[in-house]
Amino acid sequence: MRQMVGLAQRRGIFYFRRTIPETLRAGMPAVLGTAGAGIFDESAPVSLKWSRAGREFWVSLAPRDEDEARSRARRLDGEADALIRIAKRHITLSAKPKISELDDTTIQGLVTTFRHHKLAADEARRRGAEPLCREAFDALGQEIAAREAELRDANARGDCAATHFDIDAMMTVLDAGLNIAFGSPADRRLYLAFVEAELEVMTIIRGRQSGVTRPTTARTSSDEPRSQDRPSRPKREKADGPTPEQILEGWKRDQTPTEKTFYAFSSKVRRWTAFLAERGVTFDRASLSDASDWKIASLVERSAKSVSNHLYAVKAIYGWALANGKCPVNPFSGLKQPRAAVKGRRRSTKRDFNKEEAARVLTAARDRTGYQRWVPWIACVTGARILEICHLERSDIVSSTGIYYFRRTTEYDSEGKEAQISEAKKAKKTSKTKA
Structure with a gap:
């Protein structure tokens, strides 16, 4: 199983790290160079776009707040999912011969899939x-x-670059298993068709933006070319896709999870398939819209953290099925986690003393002796931590130009040179570490 989202902390700064599978490391820089805005959010504070893809992704998350760092790490993990998925497809297709020509039927089928992906992604966002x-x-x-203006300009000039590195266009071609030669007639015809298709989609999306209800319907046989419009081909029996149980067994044999993990993932997949059964949708025909509806329905009965765990488990199973040719798409790819599951982690219930409480502590300290008297007052006046105050020694009281002050660390002397730590202070630090 792949490594989960990792947060590493170095000198107070959080970093996102995720191991890149060894077989994908050689091709990952090329994938990073061709991946576009469909994967990377240009407005996000951090991204994998400029990361060094060696043995692993390693990106500074900038903030020192763990909750914010974890939120950014989850988004970067989604970017890594998409990049690894593309890299796997490239490896699979590299063994196939390059295609220079495509017939109209194939192009029309690809355009239908591309259009559906665009509408489903917009619906999930709203x-x-x-x-x-x-x-x-x-x-x-x-x-x-801005996107519509770009597409209209590209369509007028016959420029297919507007969709060439679009994530939906890229995955449509990769999922179809087509190794299209770059710059070939097939390449140009297909991506110009994608430009025209996205312009048609923008009309629907603009309507949604103004409040018009335009749901994304599941792709049906009516979306395919009519039989009289396509060349005759020999008929063959339609093979049923693998069942969820068969996919789970394949995933278990391939990934060898623990029994506990397999049981947890299986139970979540069963809940998902039960939801699909109520809609009359099979496991391998589920869409992003179905996944979004399941997330929203689950939040009514379960906590955001529980729903987030469900989404992660089912997404992982679909990821394996997609990579092994068992399913055409991963409906959970690009689906956002519940916001409460990201922002509601590790909230501290501690609070500072109010003025009345602090006054009572300091007043009571006047009647004490030794550290019970002086530690609260030194903390009040200097703002130092309790551990720093308890480490102070008589030699830490120094003066400069007649002004006395505490030297709170004894690792360095007043000139910035390294000094020796007393045995007593070493003992204090050792006892604190053991505690």
Whole structure:
């Protein structure tokens, strides 16, 4: 099983780290260079876009707050999921011969899938666990207008670059198992068709932005070309996809999880398939819209943390199934975690003394002797920590130009040179560490 989100801390700074599978390390720099805005959020404070992809991803998360760092790490983990998925597809396709020509039927089928991905992603963005705030809604409107202007300009000039590195376009081709030669006639025809298809999608998305209800419908046979429009081909029986139980067994044999992990993942997959059964959808035909609806419905009965665990487990199973050709798409790819599960972690219940409580402590300290008298008062006047105050010795009281002050650390002398630590202070530090 892959390494989970890792938070490493160095000198108070949090870092995101995730190991890159050894077989993907050679091709990961090329994937990073071609991945576009569909993977990386240009407005995000941190991204994997400029990371060094060697043995692992290693990115500074900047803030010293653990909750904020963990939130950023979860988003980076989603970027890493997409990058690893693309790299796996590239390796699989590299063994296949390159394609220079595509027939109209194949292009139309790819365009249908691409259009569905675009609409489903927009719907998931609007129908998340919480409504879009006013700032996010306005930003989305500006993003839609800018993207539509870019597509219209590209369509007028016959430029297919506008969709060439789009994540939905890229995954549509990779999931179809097509190794299309870059710059070939097939490459140009397909991505120009993607430009036209996204322009049609933008009309629907603009309607959604103004409040018009335009749900994303599941792809059906009506989306495919009519039989009289496509060349005849020999008929074959349609094979049923593998059942969730078969996928779980394959994942178990391949990944060798512990019995506890396998039981936990299996129970979550069963809840997901029961939800799909009520909708008449099979495991291998689920969409991003189905996944988003399951998340929202689950939040009514379960905590955000529990729902987050469910989403992670089912997403991991789909990831394995997709990588091994058992499912056409991962409906949980790109689905956001419940916000409360990210922001509600490790909230401290401690609080500072109020003025009345602090006054009572200091007043009581006047009647004590030794450290019970002086530690509270030194803490009040200097703001030093209890441990720093208890480490003070008589030699730590020094003067400069007639002003006395505490030298709270004895590792360095007044000139900045390293000094010796007394045996008594070493003993204090050792006892504190053991405690």
